[in-house]
Amino acid sequence: MKQTLRPASGLRATASARPTIKDVAARCGVHPSTVSRALSPAMKHLVATEVADRIQAAANAIGYRLNMAAKGLRTGRSGLIGVLAPDIADPGFPPVLSGIADHLNAEGYATIVVDVGSKGSEQDLVDRLIARGVDGLVLATVSLRDDVVKHCLDAALPVVLVNRVDAAGQLPSAASDDAAGMRLAVEHLVALGHKRIGHVAGPQEISTGARRRAGFEASAKDAGLPARHTPVEIAETYTRAAGREAALRLLARRTRPTAIVAANDLLALGVYDALAARGLACPGDVSVVGHNDMPFVDMVSPPLTTVRIAQRDMGEAAARLLLARIAAPGASREHIVLAPELIIRGSTIAREH
Amino acid sequence: MKQTLRPASGLRATASARPTIKDVAARCGVHPSTVSRALSPAMKHLVATEVADRIQAAANAIGYRLNMAAKGLRTGRSGLIGVLAPDIADPGFPPVLSGIADHLNAEGYATIVVDVGSKGSEQDLVDRLIARGVDGLVLATVSLRDDVVKHCLDAALPVVLVNRVDAAGQLPSAASDDAAGMRLAVEHLVALGHKRIGHVAGPQEISTGARRRAGFEASAKDAGLPARHTPVEIAETYTRAAGREAALRLLARRTRPTAIVAANDLLALGVYDALAARGLACPGDVSVVGHNDMPFVDMVSPPLTTVRIAQRDMGEAAARLLLARIAAPGASREHIVLAPELIIRGSTIAREH
DNA sequence: ATGAAAGCGCTAACAG
DNA sequence: CTGTTAGCGCTTTCAT
Numbered sequence: 001m002k003q004t005l006r007p008a009s010g011l012r013a014t015a016s017a018r019p020t021i022k023d024v025a026a027r028c029g030v031h032p033s034t035v036s037r038a039l040s041p042a043m044k045h046l047v048a049t050e051v052a053d054r055i056q057a058a059a060n061a062i063g064y065r066l067n068m069a070a071k072g073l074r075t076g077r078s079g080l081i082g083v084l085a086p087d088i089a090d091p092g093f094p095p096v097l098s099g100i101a102d103h104l105n106a107e108g109y110a111t112i113v114v115d116v117g118s119k120g121s122e123q124d125l126v127d128r129l130i131a132r133g134v135d136g137l138v139l140a141t142v143s144l145r146d147d148v149v150k151h152c153l154d155a156a157l158p159v160v161l162v163n164r165v166d167a168a169g170q171l172p173s174a175a176s177d178d179a180a181g182m183r184l185a186v187e188h189l190v191a192l193g194h195k196r197i198g199h200v201a202g203p204q205e206i207s208t209g210a211r212r213r214a215g216f217e218a219s220a221k222d223a224g225l226p227a228r229h230t231p232v233e234i235a236e237t238y239t240r241a242a243g244r245e246a247a248l249r250l251l252a253r254r255t256r257p258t259a260i261v262a263a264n265d266l267l268a269l270g271v272y273d274a275l276a277a278r279g280l281a282c283p284g285d286v287s288v289v290g291h292n293d294m295p296f297v298d299m300v301s302p303p304l305t306t307v308r309i310a311q312r313d314m315g316e317a318a319a320r321l322l323l324a325r326i327a328a329p330g331a332s333r334e335h336i337v338l339a340p341e342l343i344i345r346g347s348t349i350a351r352e353h
Numbered sequence: 354m355k356q357t358l359r360p361a362s363g364l365r366a367t368a369s370a371r372p373t374i375k376d377v378a379a380r381c382g383v384h385p386s387t388v389s390r391a392l393s394p395a396m397k398h399l400v401a402t403e404v405a406d407r408i409q410a411a412a413n414a415i416g417y418r419l420n421m422a423a424k425g426l427r428t429g430r431s432g433l434i435g436v437l438a439p440d441i442a443d444p445g446f447p448p449v450l451s452g453i454a455d456h457l458n459a460e461g462y463a464t465i466v467v468d469v470g471s472k473g474s475e476q477d478l479v480d481r482l483i484a485r486g487v488d489g490l491v492l493a494t495v496s497l498r499d500d501v502v503k504h505c506l507d508a509a510l511p512v513v514l515v516n517r518v519d520a521a522g523q524l525p526s527a528a529s530d531d532a533a534g535m536r537l538a539v540e541h542l543v544a545l546g547h548k549r550i551g552h553v554a555g556p557q558e559i560s561t562g563a564r565r566r567a568g569f570e571a572s573a574k575d576a577g578l579p580a581r582h583t584p585v586e587i588a589e590t591y592t593r594a595a596g597r598e599a600a601l602r603l604l605a606r607r608t609r610p611t612a613i614v615a616a617n618d619l620l621a622l623g624v625y626d627a628l629a630a631r632g633l634a635c636p637g638d639v640s641v642v643g644h645n646d647m648p649f650v651d652m653v654s655p656p657l658t659t660v661r662i663a664q665r666d667m668g669e670a671a672a673r674l675l676l677a678r679i680a681a682p683g684a685s686r687e688h689i690v691l692a693p694e695l696i697i698r699g700s701t702i703a704r705e706h
Numbered sequence: 707a708t709g710a711a712a713g714c715g716c717t718a719a720c721a722g
Numbered sequence: 723c724t725g726t727t728a729g730c731g732c733t734t735t736c737a738t
Contacts, residue, residue, distance in 0.1 A: 018483075020731055031709050036733060043733090048707060065484045069422045069431060070731035073714045078422060088451050091648060094442040098468055101441075105467075110485060112463050115451055131418045132463060269652055295444060299622055301654030373715055384725050389717060396717090401723060423715035426730045 019064045027058045035059075039066070072133060081109050081322065082129035083138045084148075087117045090238075091294040092265075092311065093140065096162060099315020100138055107323060109135070116141050122148050130155055136322045142166055143205045158325040162318035163311075164207045165335065172325060174317035174336040176309035178208055181340035182215030182261065183222075184307055185289040188342055189259045190223045193351035194287065197225065198250040198257035199232045200243055200267050209234075212263045212291065231257065235267055243270020244277070251278055251286075258286060258351050265290035265297050265306055268347075272300070283349035293343055302346035310338040372417045380411045388412075392419065425486060434462050434675065435482035436491045437501075440470045443591075444647040445618075445664065446493065449515060452668020453491055460676060462488070469494050475501050483508055489675045495519055496558045511678040515671035516664075517560045518688065525678060527670035527689040529662035531561055534693035535568030535614065536575075537660055538642040541695055542612045543576045546704035547640065550578065551603040551610035552585045553596055553620050562587075565616045565644065584610065588620055596623020597630070604631055604639075611639060611704050618643035618650050618659055621700075625653070636702035646696055655699035663691040 021039075025032040030051065037043040038055040047055075058064075072078040081104055085093055101111050112132065114125050122141065126148060129137065136158035142149060144167045152159045153170075161173035189197055199216045202209030213232060220230040233249045235242035243262060247270060250257060262268035268290030275282050282288050282302060290297060290306035297304040317336045324331055374392075378385040383404065390396040391408040400408075411417075425431040434457055438446055454464050465485065467478050475494065479501060482490065489511035495502060497520045505512045506523075514526035542550055552569045555562030566585060573583040586602045588595035596615060600623060603610060615621035621643030628635050635641050635655055643650060643659035650657040670689045677684055 021733095022731080032731090033710080033733075034708060036731095037708085040733085046707070051707085065480060067426075067731050068485050069425045070714090071733075072422045073420075073426055073716090074731080074733045076714075088454075089447040089648075091444060094447070098441050101466075101468060110465050110467075110481070112465055113454075114458075114463075115454060127418060128463070132421050269649070272652070295442075296622070296649050296653070299625070299653040300649070301652075374717095375715080385715090386717075386726080387724060389715095390724085393717085399723065404723085420715050423730090424717075426715080426732090427717045429730075 018067075019062045020067070021064070023062060024055060024059050024064050027062065028055050030055065077135055078133035079109050080132055080134045081111045081136050081138065082126075082132070082134040083111050083113045084122065084125065084141045085113055085115055086141045088113065088115045090266075091296075092292050095311035096140065096315040096318075099312040099317075100162070100319045101315075103316045103319035104323075123151055126151055126155075130157065136160075136326050138162055138318050138322060139171075140164065142171075142207070144207055144210060145205070156329075158322060158329060160318050160322045160325060162314055165211075166207075169335065170333065172321045172332070172334050172336075174314045174321060174338070175207070176314065176340050177337045178211035179215030179218065181291060181307040181309065182212050183219040184340060184342040185261045185291070186216060186219035186223060188305070188344065189261070189287060189289065189348065190225075192259075192287070192348060194259040195225065195351070196229045196255055196257045196259070198247075198253075198260045199230065200246045200250065200260060200262040200271060201232050201234045202238055202263035202267065203236060204234060206238075209238075209263055216261060229255070229257075235263070235270070238264050238266050240266050240270040240273065243267030244273040245270075247271040247274035248277070251275075251280070256286075259288070259348070260286060261289045261291075263291055265292045265294045265304060268297075268304055268306070269300065283347050287348040287351075289348060298345060305345045305348040306343050308341045308343050310340070313338055371420070372415045373420070374417070376415060377408060377412050377417050380415065381408050383408065430488055431486035432462050433485055433487045434464045434489050434491065435479075435485070435487040436464050436466045437475070437478065437494045438466055438468055439494045441466065441468045443619075445645045448664035449493065449668040449671075452665040452670075453515070453672045454668075456669045456672035457676075460672075464491075476504055479504055479508075483510065489513075489679050491515055491671055491675060492524075493517065495524075495560075497560055497563060498558070509682075511675060511682060513671050513675045513678060515667055518564075519560075522688065523686065525674045525685070525687050525689075527667045527674060528560070528691070529667065529693050530690045531564035531693075532568030532571065534644060534660040534662065535565050536572040537693060537695040538614045538644070539569060539572035539576060541658070541697065542614070542640060542642065542701065543578070545612075545640070545701060547612040548578065548704070549582045549608060549610045549612070551600075551606075551613045552583065553599045553603065553613060553615045553624060554585050554587045555591055555616035555620065556589060557587060559591075562591075562616055569614060582608070582610075588616070588623070591617050591619050593619050593623040593626065596620030597626040598623070600624040600627035601630070604628075604633070609639075612641070612701070613639060614642045614644075616644055618645045618647045618657065621650075621657055621659070622653065636700050640701040640704075642701060651698060658698045658701040659696050661694045661696050663693070666691055 021032045021035045025035045035055050038047045038052040140162045142164045161171050165173045201213040204210050233246040235246040260271050271288050290304045293306045293308035374385045374388045378388045388408050391400045391405040493515045495517045514524050518526045554566040557563050586599040588599040613624050624641050643657045646659045646661035
């Protein structure tokens with residue numbers, strides 16, 4: 001028998017190690033479980049008020065902090081949420097993230113954000129998060145046919161999507177109304193007298209890319225514009241460079257569009273680059289509309305007309321959805337859709353006839 | 354005696370619960386500790402290769418994942434690092450963060466990023482991170498006289514600073530050479546013939562604000578410019594609005610500067626706003642230099658001349674420093690300083706005489 | 707209202 | 723090389 005009891009555990013005020021529930025108990029002359037109860041808001045009512053106060057005081061005095069790892073081990077819930085982001089550096093993402101994190105923090109959760117872009121396989125990242133015992137996942141990365149979704153469902157892990165949706169609509173999501181956003185853009189241009197409007201579409205395996213394109217085509221049709229006057233070119237990635245290339249292809253068409261709607265502000269800046277490369281003026285020769293209203297697009301020249309999406313709200317909605325899912329695993333597959341808003345600036349102008 | 358053994362633990366393939374080391378052990382007919390050894394890279398050599406392989410296979414077969422909370426509880430190390438950020442939405446921060454996270458991830462750590470701006474007391478945030486058992490902290494928030502620093506030192510928690518330094522220089526840090534950056538800016542303007550150069554300084558309780566200001570004043574003096582021709586106005590926050598106000602004050606001076614150096618790109622954009630408000634042209638009437646080279650300042654009009662700082666490297670250096678600190682708690686209080694670079698664009702022009 | 711006991715999943719001495 | 727044993731800090735029955 002090897003009893004490795006720490007000598008006089010809990011009595012040494014010399015403690016440099018982190019105090020535990022036992023230290024508090026010893027100091028109050030009560031049993032550790034009583035301390036646990038007194039310090040847990042939910043169980044506090046089971047303990048005499050006077051004792052509870054003494055325990056609270058002692059805990060403060062020695063600077064006791066709950067050990068979440070131990071609690072998590074015991075309860076099976078870590079209070080950790082994983083967030084998979086496509087690229088932290090993308091200027092559109094921080095507001096979403098902060099919406100997510102604020103809401104989650106308020107509920108006592110901490111968030112681990114993982115940037116998928118840089119490191120290898122998304123599966124691996126998810127597995128590492130599972131190893132950390134995350135109680136749920138927010139995916140801002142899902143592409144339309146995606147194995148990660150299946151992977152998470154297999155792991156029986158509560159998951160929500162933000163800013164994206166999955167092809168089958170199986171997962172709860174919070175996203176902007178992409179079709180409505182494109183309609184805003186197209187109708188604005190039509191009202192300005194434009195009859196030939198091009199679209200620089202985003203990657204089609206990402207839901208925003210596919211849905212904005214569909215929204216563009218539908219709105220153009222509804223406005224009575226023939227397909228040959230509403231050409232679409234696809235950018236393979238949401239980057240300025242890809243936007244430039246796609247716009248260049250659009251401008252090389254037989255009948256040049258007098259306006260271009262981009263699926264994204266980054267793409268729109270690429271359109272600016274293409275225009276400059278061809279010696280065309282914006283908005284003089286070609287009007288441009290973006291999407292997302294990312295920071296500082298009001299400072300570029302010309303200030304970009306764009307569709308603002310409710311990024312913070314989106315993040316918050318996703319967090320709420322996830323928490324609901326965690327509380328009731330079988331719950332509703334809700335899709336929250338947020339209304340976009342057109343911000344008119346200097347990059348769109350009436351078409352002189 | 355109450356033996357609550359799970360019946361036939363590890364034999365049920367029905368398992369919907371997460372498999373544990375015991376399940377793997379049962380499946381292989383070995384003891385759990387052998388599994389632990391076989392699955393730990395560091396201890397694997399203690400186990401027969403054949404057995405180790407069998408264990409590995411079984412683990413994969415049933416989808417076993419290490420439970421980090423349990424491991425952490427046992428070893429006292431969580432593999433979690435906390436990052437305190439002033440504002441995730443600040444466009445300057447993501448590259449730093451991604452430098453930190455990438456390096457840390459590669460070493461098996463996960464990072465919890467906390468945005469200080471939104472929620473209450475920084476102390477509380479730190480305490481919550483301590484409750485999570487973080488192995489160390491990266492502070493991107495420290496102001497020059499700061500109690501958080503003391504709080505962390507008290508908790509004997511390894512800490513490094515990034516992008517900032519503390520007044521006493523007690524903590525290891527990774528930051529850009531602010532003085533050198535300002536010298537680059539001032540000498541550039543002097544070379545262009547400017548003789549009256551103003552400075553929109555950042556908050557003086559933040560090290561970048563204070564050090565860039567000191568750098569500005571030193572460089573101006575070295576260039577032979579009298580103090581009355583190199584006025585300084587302080588912006589209370591690093592925001593476009595505060596930059597505008599400070600610039601307005603600068604422009605209201607008796608002898609108007611022909612160039613303005615801002616402590617930060619956000620501030621520089623505020624200077625643009627002020628110039629526009631006074632009907633002055635940039636760079637025609639007043640040249641402007643920023644600091645940080647944040648995304649898309651090359652797209653504003655005019656494209657901003659600015660001092661680029663090595664943000665990603667800064668993050669990576671901070672991560673390295675922290676890991677070193679964790680490995681050897683008493684280790685060197687190293688200050689890593691990164692060299693900045695001047696990026697000349699359209700907002701600075703020669704002063705016609 | 708409190709104490710006792712057991713165990714979450716893992717690792718680290720310590721025997722063999 | 724492998725099994726035994728104990729325990730990290732906490733919560734939660736179950737008894738008092």
